[in-house]
Amino acid sequence: MSVTNNEQSILKLANNLVNNISESELSIYDEITVGDPNYWIPSRELELLLNEKLCGIDLGSYPNRTRSKIVKQLVCKAIGYPCPSSFKKTKPRFPGQNFDVATQKSNNFQPVNESISPSRRYVLIRPSKDNIIQKVRVVPGTMLAALDTTGKLTVKHQATLHINQNTATELVSQEDTNVLKPLVSSTVSIPSIVSPIDYPSRDCIMSIQTIYEKLKTVVGKSFNDAGIDQERNRGAQLHNLVCQSLGYSSYKDDGRFPDLTHQLLEVKLQTSPTIDLGLDVPSSIEKLELPQIDGVNIRVCDVRYAIFYGSIEDGKVTITNFYLTTGEDFFSRFPQTQGNVQNTKLQIWLKKDFFD
DNA sequence: CTAACCCGAACAAACTTCCG
DNA sequence: CGGAAGTTTGTTCGGGTTAG
Numbered sequence: 001m002s003v004t005n006n007e008q009s010i011l012k013l014a015n016n017l018v019n020n021i022s023e024s025e026l027s028i029y030d031e032i033t034v035g036d037p038n039y040w041i042p043s044r045e046l047e048l049l050l051n052e053k054l055c056g057i058d059l060g061s062y063p064n065r066t067r068s069k070i071v072k073q074l075v076c077k078a079i080g081y082p083c084p085s086s087f088k089k090t091k092p093r094f095p096g097q098n099f100d101v102a103t104q105k106s107n108n109f110q111p112v113n114e115s116i117s118p119s120r121r122y123v124l125i126r127p128s129k130d131n132i133i134q135k136v137r138v139v140p141g142t143m144l145a146a147l148d149t150t151g152k153l154t155v156k157h158q159a160t161l162h163i164n165q166n167t168a169t170e171l172v173s174q175e176d177t178n179v180l181k182p183l184v185s186s187t188v189s190i191p192s193i194v195s196p197i198d199y200p201s202r203d204c205i206m207s208i209q210t211i212y213e214k215l216k217t218v219v220g221k222s223f224n225d226a227g228i229d230q231e232r233n234r235g236a237q238l239h240n241l242v243c244q245s246l247g248y249s250s251y252k253d254d255g256r257f258p259d260l261t262h263q264l265l266e267v268k269l270q271t272s273p274t275i276d277l278g279l280d281v282p283s284s285i286e287k288l289e290l291p292q293i294d295g296v297n298i299r300v301c302d303v304r305y306a307i308f309y310g311s312i313e314d315g316k317v318t319i320t321n322f323y324l325t326t327g328e329d330f331f332s333r334f335p336q337t338q339g340n341v342q343n344t345k346l347q348i349w350l351k352k353d354f355f356d
Numbered sequence: 357c358t359a360a361c362c363c364g365a366a367c368a369a370a371c372t373t374c375c376g
Numbered sequence: 377c378g379g380a381a382g383t384t385t386g387t388t389c390g391g392g393t394t395a396g
Contacts, residue, residue, distance in 0.1 A: 063366090063388095064368080064387040066367090066368065066387095068386080068387055088370080089371080106388070108362085110386095110387080152362065160383070160384090227389095228367090229367095230365090232365040232366080232390050233390070234366080236391090253391085255362090255392055256392090270366075271366075272367050272368070274383090274385095276365075276366060278365090335383095338384080339384050343386085347361075
């Protein structure tokens with residue numbers, strides 16, 4: 001890649017701005033007027049500067065949130081600001097220069113709990129699969145807003161898992177809900193042709209006690225950690241293990257709720273206390289979009305939730321705890337997160353050639 | 357068949373409250 | 377008042393499904 005003369009002169013100007021900033025007492029939180037000749041870094045200059053200083057850096061293998069912090073520190077350094085010990089939750093994160101930073105291994109850009117601000121700038125950083133920074137783009141909010149064609153917000157709720165150190169397994173609900181109870185059995189065997197994502201049917205639904213007995217055996221088992229930023233794939237491994245333990249001959253997940261539709265069972269892997277719940281609130285009496293069973297509609301609160309807690313050590317996930325509850329009783333054991341209660345995010349698909 | 361969509365996966369940083 | 381403990385928000389990854 002050759003640097004043109006034009007780019008050279010922009011870079012020179014940009015470096016002057018960086019010098020001005022580092023010689024000032026300014027922090028990233030101090031306001032700068034847009035276009036200020038001494039301190040404001042225009043987008044073109046910002047992009048060139050960040051490409052110049054960040055490309056080639058190995059970000060290492062960290063969880064998303066840690067990597068994000070590392071990148072923000074790198075950005076501070078690159079443009080002459082001191083690194084704060086923590087990055088305040090301001091909007092945007094870099095108020096002085098009016099920009100946000102996102103590192104995107106994938107093309108799915110997801111601002112949480114806020115919409116795209118047209119005048120704000122967005123610094124998007126593309127690392128390679130092995131975490132080497134390849135490219136930095138600085139774009140105005142208007143450009144990202146144009147890519148948001150649907151405005152669809154994804155919703156999630158959360159709860160907290162308090163671990164009781166003394167008990168490895170807990171059956172939170174002694175019985176299924178009144179609606180489900182008549183439909184379950186303690187003597188179910190799964191025909192090899194059925195898939196975990198088939199609709200549930202009469203005589204095929206295990207009682208919550210049966211599920212508890214079968215899934216207890218998962219505690220103590222371990223499997224390979226798919227990678228620090230591979231939560232989805234890691235969860236899938238547990239899901240697979242659960243299917244096996246319940247007697248399914250195949251593993252299948254279509255991303256719908258509940259995971260194991262055929263048993264009205266939702267499975268979660270936790271290695272930290274925050275439980276993410278997606279759109280559905282477990283205690284909700286909303287009907288699931290499933291065929292009725294004996295004329296009965298299954299509701300969200302009838303679904304059974306299997307929560308597994310695991311620890312990660314040298315590349316292996318080991319399951320240490322297991323909890324099983326109905327949706328109805330869920331919040332009695334796992335308190336719902338207060339505050340926003342509901343978090344939303346936009347999901348904006350960057351064009352394939354966005355970073356080219 | 358491909359691109360777009362969006363659903364869901366789960367963890368750690370940041371913030372708040374509690375306790376000495 | 378400072379650190380610990382608890383709570384809440386933010387970060388971003390990947391897969392299945394659907395629209396074109």
